[in-house]
Amino acid sequence: MLLLLLIFFLLPLLMIRLPRFLSESRSLVFAAVQLGAFLYFLFCLNGVHSGGFIESVHPWIPELGINISLRLDTLSMIFGLLITGIGFLIFLFAHTYMKHYDGRGRFSIFLFLFSGAMLGLVLSENLVLMFIFWELTTVLSFLLISFFNEKGEARKAAFQSLFLTGFGGLSLLAGIILLGTVVNSYSVTEWVARADEIRESREYLPGLVLILLGAFTKSAQFPFHFWLPGAMQAPGPVSAYLHSATMVKAGFYLLARLSPVLGGTSEWVYIVSLAGVLTMLTGSYLAITQRDIKGILAFTTINALGVLVLLMGIDTGLSIKAALLFLFVHAFYKAALFMVAGTIEKKTGTRDIALLGGLRKQMPLTFIFTLLLVLSMAGLPPMLGFLGKELIYEAKVQLPGISAVVLVLGVISNIFMVMISLLFVYRIFLGPAVKSPKVPDERGTMLILGPAILAILSLFLGLFPGILGNTLIESALSLIRAEELQVKLKLWHGFNQVFFLSLFTIIAGVSLFMLAVRRPQFLAGWTKINERIFFIRPADVFEKMIDGFVRFSDRNTGRMQHGYHRWYILTIFVFSAGNIWFQVIYTRGWQTDAAFSLQPFYISGLVFVIIAATVFSTLSASRIATIVALGVIGYGISLIYLYYSAVDLAITQILVETLIVVMFVLVLQRLPKFAKLSTRRAKWRDLLVALFFGSVMTVVAIKAIHLEFSQSISDYFLEKSYLEAFGKNVVNVILVDFRALDTLGEVVVLSIAAMGVAMLFTFKKNKA
Amino acid sequence: MNSVILQIAQRYVRFLLLFFAVIALLRGHNHPGGGFIAGLLAGLSIVMKGFAFDIEQVRRQMKLSPSGFIGTGLVLIVVSTLPSLLAGNAFMSGSWTTISMPLGVDLKLGTPLLFDTGVFFAVIGVTLMFLFSLTKSE
Numbered sequence: 001m002l003l004l005l006l007i008f009f010l011l012p013l014l015m016i017r018l019p020r021f022l023s024e025s026r027s028l029v030f031a032a033v034q035l036g037a038f039l040y041f042l043f044c045l046n047g048v049h050s051g052g053f054i055e056s057v058h059p060w061i062p063e064l065g066i067n068i069s070l071r072l073d074t075l076s077m078i079f080g081l082l083i084t085g086i087g088f089l090i091f092l093f094a095h096t097y098m099k100h101y102d103g104r105g106r107f108s109i110f111l112f113l114f115s116g117a118m119l120g121l122v123l124s125e126n127l128v129l130m131f132i133f134w135e136l137t138t139v140l141s142f143l144l145i146s147f148f149n150e151k152g153e154a155r156k157a158a159f160q161s162l163f164l165t166g167f168g169g170l171s172l173l174a175g176i177i178l179l180g181t182v183v184n185s186y187s188v189t190e191w192v193a194r195a196d197e198i199r200e201s202r203e204y205l206p207g208l209v210l211i212l213l214g215a216f217t218k219s220a221q222f223p224f225h226f227w228l229p230g231a232m233q234a235p236g237p238v239s240a241y242l243h244s245a246t247m248v249k250a251g252f253y254l255l256a257r258l259s260p261v262l263g264g265t266s267e268w269v270y271i272v273s274l275a276g277v278l279t280m281l282t283g284s285y286l287a288i289t290q291r292d293i294k295g296i297l298a299f300t301t302i303n304a305l306g307v308l309v310l311l312m313g314i315d316t317g318l319s320i321k322a323a324l325l326f327l328f329v330h331a332f333y334k335a336a337l338f339m340v341a342g343t344i345e346k347k348t349g350t351r352d353i354a355l356l357g358g359l360r361k362q363m364p365l366t367f368i369f370t371l372l373l374v375l376s377m378a379g380l381p382p383m384l385g386f387l388g389k390e391l392i393y394e395a396k397v398q399l400p401g402i403s404a405v406v407l408v409l410g411v412i413s414n415i416f417m418v419m420i421s422l423l424f425v426y427r428i429f430l431g432p433a434v435k436s437p438k439v440p441d442e443r444g445t446m447l448i449l450g451p452a453i454l455a456i457l458s459l460f461l462g463l464f465p466g467i468l469g470n471t472l473i474e475s476a477l478s479l480i481r482a483e484e485l486q487v488k489l490k491l492w493h494g495f496n497q498v499f500f501l502s503l504f505t506i507i508a509g510v511s512l513f514m515l516a517v518r519r520p521q522f523l524a525g526w527t528k529i530n531e532r533i534f535f536i537r538p539a540d541v542f543e544k545m546i547d548g549f550v551r552f553s554d555r556n557t558g559r560m561q562h563g564y565h566r567w568y569i570l571t572i573f574v575f576s577a578g579n580i581w582f583q584v585i586y587t588r589g590w591q592t593d594a595a596f597s598l599q600p601f602y603i604s605g606l607v608f609v610i611i612a613a614t615v616f617s618t619l620s621a622s623r624i625a626t627i628v629a630l631g632v633i634g635y636g637i638s639l640i641y642l643y644y645s646a647v648d649l650a651i652t653q654i655l656v657e658t659l660i661v662v663m664f665v666l667v668l669q670r671l672p673k674f675a676k677l678s679t680r681r682a683k684w685r686d687l688l689v690a691l692f693f694g695s696v697m698t699v700v701a702i703k704a705i706h707l708e709f710s711q712s713i714s715d716y717f718l719e720k721s722y723l724e725a726f727g728k729n730v731v732n733v734i735l736v737d738f739r740a741l742d743t744l745g746e747v748v749v750l751s752i753a754a755m756g757v758a759m760l761f762t763f764k765k766n767k768a
Numbered sequence: 769m770n771s772v773i774l775q776i777a778q779r780y781v782r783f784l785l786l787f788f789a790v791i792a793l794l795r796g797h798n799h800p801g802g803g804f805i806a807g808l809l810a811g812l813s814i815v816m817k818g819f820a821f822d823i824e825q826v827r828r829q830m831k832l833s834p835s836g837f838i839g840t841g842l843v844l845i846v847v848s849t850l851p852s853l854l855a856g857n858a859f860m861s862g863s864w865t866t867i868s869m870p871l872g873v874d875l876k877l878g879t880p881l882l883f884d885t886g887v888f889f890a891v892i893g894v895t896l897m898f899l900f901s902l903t904k905s906e
Contacts, residue, residue: 655809666819731802732802736803748842754898755897758900
């Protein structure tokens with residue numbers, strides 16, 4: 001399995017540069033690999049069926065519990081088959097679709113890498129590894145949405161999806177780490193085995209919310225759904241692959257994978273089903289008034305994702321079974337419909353539904369297959385979609401407690417879906433012919449191949465549902481729910497509650513459709529009302545938020561990084577002095593008695609000399625005098641060191657003072673004219689800051705004498721200096737032995753500072 | 769500046785300064801001194817030459833550039849940590865060896881001295897780098 005993933009990631013790298021005759025068939029090679037992987041998964045089916053799994057573990061960072069452990073069980077199998085199977089069709093489609101675009105090589109490489117990342121995501125048994133693939137899909141989705149990067153809209157949409165799903169990914173990581181600390185492991189198996197521990201821990205709720213944020217942003221759940229319609233800026237194959245069949249299902253996959261761990265609690269049921277219901281309704285409701293055919297499909301995808309999440313939230317065996325079935329249903333019809341939409345866009349030159357109509361004459365094959373697919377989307381017999389919808393109704397009917405509300409909302413959303421599906425076919429293929437920008441035709445069999453296969457599959461599996469049910473869904477279900485559940489999939493259930501619900505849905509949906517066709521003003525009015533109600537668009541809100549954030553940080557940076565050295569110094573002094581004052585006041589008590597003991601008169605005299613020199617240096621009108629005064633201060637201090645027998649310190653101080661004075665003299669003639677630029681007020685302010693900072697240093701010095709630490713380290717140094725480090729000069733021994741690492745750091749800092757100075761001067765010279 | 773007295777005198781004073789620098793470096797472990805002080809002294813000796821003649825001229829005459837000094841110093845410091853690593857001791861713990869010299873003098877050599885020498889070179893380099901960049905002719 002690791003080999004499989006490696007092929008998915010290394011092959012594109014090898015195919016970056018190809019001779020011309022080969023590079024045109026890159027997509028076909030990728031399609032072949034997808035087919036190979038698909039067959040590999042089918043081949044593994046026997047071993048995985050009925051609870052078995054294939055595993056491949058390679059240590060990576062075992063200390064942190066992060067390993068490359070891959071596991072193929074039925075749940076990953078379902079996704080693996082969808083990714084590679086649909087991937088195969090998508091690459092065939094893309095080969096024709098992308099033929100005349102620049103950068104199609106880049107495109108197919110990104111798309112292929114994406115399928116690899118997606119496979120990695122569903123195969124990872126280690127959650128950190130899964131997160132890495134999760135983020136990879138986010139990044140690749142960004143690159144694919146922004147494929148037409150010369151279009152501002154595409155760039156905007158790409159950023160939006162990147163920010164949102166990236167944010168979700170980070171919170172997912174936080175959730176994984178948080179819950180990982182509970183059981184000390186990132187392995188899904190371990191989490192499932194110790195699910196009770198996780199559910200009962202204090203970290204459960206925050207961890208759940210974080211992980212759900214990840215799943216909801218990825219699967220475009222309300223209120224994060226808006227990035228998905230934006231992502232329709234991507235080329236057709238991307239919408240068909242990422243934004244219908246695979247990536248947006250990653251959130252659902254995560255829910256399914258972790259529901260044995262996190263599910264079964266009332267928090268789970270409420271949060272997840274609420275998000276699902278809202279998304280479901282938003283998606284189907286807003287889809288009606290879309291004009292862009294890809295937009296319609298995007299909103300119905302949101303509806304489908306809502307249904308999937310809702311079913312996970314209902315959290316009964318039946319609902320999960322319904323979800324797994326619906327996963328197939330939706331992946332089939334939606335990927336195919338997106339391919340159809342791409343074909344139509346290609347052939348007619350527009351995606352605006354108002355400019356399309358009566359295409360059945362020019363594109364008869366496309367019409368037939370679209371009709372089949374749309375029947376599946378509407379949930380009409382005999383398609384697979386009908387089975388899915390029946391099972392969903394059944395799951396909702398059997399739901400205890402909130403079933404009534406969920407059921408009613410579910411029926412409403414399905415009525416909308418029926419209406420949209422019929423409208424979709426009617427307005428594009430039937431209806432009066434409309435003059436499109438280009439005259440459509442049906443050349444290029446590759447384009448219709450994918451939708452055809454998927455439509456026929458939808459029909460076939462609808463007629464013989466046992467194939468899907470027995471092999472994959474039952475066994476995947478047993479992974480998520482331990483209970484045995486025997487629900488045979490079949491078309492005809494008899495006259496029961498579910499049947500009448502279905503009947504009602506279809507009748508209501510068809511009548512709404514008729515109404516919309518008979519009276520065009522009905523839809524127009526609906527659109528108008530919608531615009532009134534939804535005048536706040538989440539996409540705009542989000543964009544404003546991002547803009548505001550950028551502006552805020554821009555202004556903030558401008559305020560902090562103003563480039564005036566004097567303000568930097570001022571800020572640093574005031575801030576650090578304030579902090580230290582705070583700390584000094586709140587640390588232990590005060591003692592003032594011993595602080596001002598009498599010193600020999602010459603030391604007191606020296607202090608007065610230093611103070612006088614300080615005052616003089618600030619007042620002097622001559623630069624030389626100021627420098628000399630500074631020298632006096634330095635030498636005076638070194639004398640004080642000397643008096644308290646800190647010889648090394650004194651020598652160093654004297655040498656540094658000397659160097660400074662000498663260097664000053666050397667550069668003196670190059671300095672600008674000595675002038676007093678500060679205003680009176682500035683001087684007073686500077687004086688205050690100086691006093692503030694100086695006083696805090698004084699207080700710290702006084703306080704340092706009184707603070708008694710339990711153990712003074714000086715004694716240790718004095719004792720060990722000669723015995724262990726063979727040195728009598730303790731200061732030096734500390735520098736080169738006890739604290740050698742500090743010294744090393746200091747020397748490095750000093751070197752970097754010197755280079756910085758050198759750079760500053762070089763820079764100035766270059767500029768001049 | 770063009771002072772003959774300074775130009776003549778600096779030869780001897782410079783030699784003295786360098787001499788004291790080496791002394792300070794060697795005695796540092798037991799008496800006041802050490803790499804930092806020695807480095808400053810040596811740096812001063814070069815500044816003095818610059819004073820007597822021309823900094824630019826001194827810069828051109830230097831066999832080793834300031835960054836060369838800094839690099840040498842840092843390399844010496846890193847080298848001084850190797851024995852402790854090889855011996856399996858804690859990182860940077862001092863290792864000592866005694867060499868018997870003629871005339872019955874035992875010379876104690878240890879990695880701290882090497883370390884201090886590294887500091888010595890680095891400080892010279894830093895001083896010179898400050899000096900040269902400050903006085904670089906436009």
